[in-house]
Amino acid sequence: MENIAWMAWTLPTAIFFVMLALTLGVMTWLGIAYPEAERVGILRIPTTRGDRLFISLVTAAVIHLLWIAFVGTDPLLTLPIGEGVEISSLWLATLISLVSAVAIFRTV
């Protein structure tokens, strides 16, 4: 671990990247197991599942940044675990991102 200390891994970022890698893995498997045709949605451009995933991820990043900029990250509520675990309101942005991802996959 000493020689990758410069990468400064933390548990949250590791979870983030593992989930990203899993998503890409599942999408690759889907692409092989169930080949699909491009289709034209509300953006009037032909998109595949991969395109829609890309749009969803970029949208999620933008939603989170806008949320941080305009709403902030004040704690939403405190869970009564130990000394109290604060839930940041940023999770609402994550929720919105998930909803928007579903919308993008269905309509774009």
Added chain:
Amino acid sequence: MDKIVNQKAWFLVLPVFAVVAFSAILPLMTVVNYSMQDTFGNNQFFWNGVGWFKELLDPSTDLGGRFLASLGRNLLFSAIILAIEVPLGIVVALSMPREGWTVAVCLVILALPLLIPWNVVGTIWQIFGRPDIGLLGYALNSLGFDYNYVSNEFDAWATVIVMDVWHWTSLVALLCYAGLKSIPDAYYQAAQIDGASRWAVFKAIQLPKMNRVLLIAVLLRFMDSFMIYTEPFVVTGGGPGNSTTFVSIELVKIALGQFDLGKAAALSLVYNLIILIVCWVFYTVMTNVGTERPEKKGAA
């Protein structure tokens, strides 16, 4: 029936992926890690969550103020050079000869600025613009203009913009010229028979045919100008004050000058996201423009 998309060929990309993993993916992951932490060096990191992003997007903080100001300057710079280079490039391409030995001469002359490395371009203009020994600076001052790019913001901007126009208009012109060359003579002959004016020929034949190359030119010039670092850094060093400090210059100041890795990482991620979105939009428009898809047919 719709065409089936088969993605298996992507496995042939694996060797490239291995190379890119070390040159781009691992560094990018590290940047993401840094953006969530603070460090005082020696590989000791302290968790900061989205703190840097909060600071970055809040104009009242030092980091946010600097980022948003440099982003605004950068967008203004890109808009100005696009507004100058694209029409100028079209005019240059239109006035180039279509055949004969002069074509080669024009192409070589146009290609010359493109062959000069960025830092050399910066050095050339830095010396060229100096009021004491530079040809441009000395001439302007002798003519009575109080030109000094080191102390006057407007002069610094003008120098950086003229330098970029000098360096890159050729690229737009060459791309447009290639687009113009692909128009068959029959179009011009038909226009002549119809008695079309010069403007009508440009609007109805030349501009539509240059559509795709123009999009490529705009994309390339926007990306390059949005990520510009070397030339303004060499000429003005981002000054006077912060007036020509573009996002990449600010980024290097924060990352290497102040060694604020967390702030710099957050800044570069947002910077990266903007570039990614713009790239994607341009790419999508480029690959879809002009490809008229027939509406979905019914039965038969």
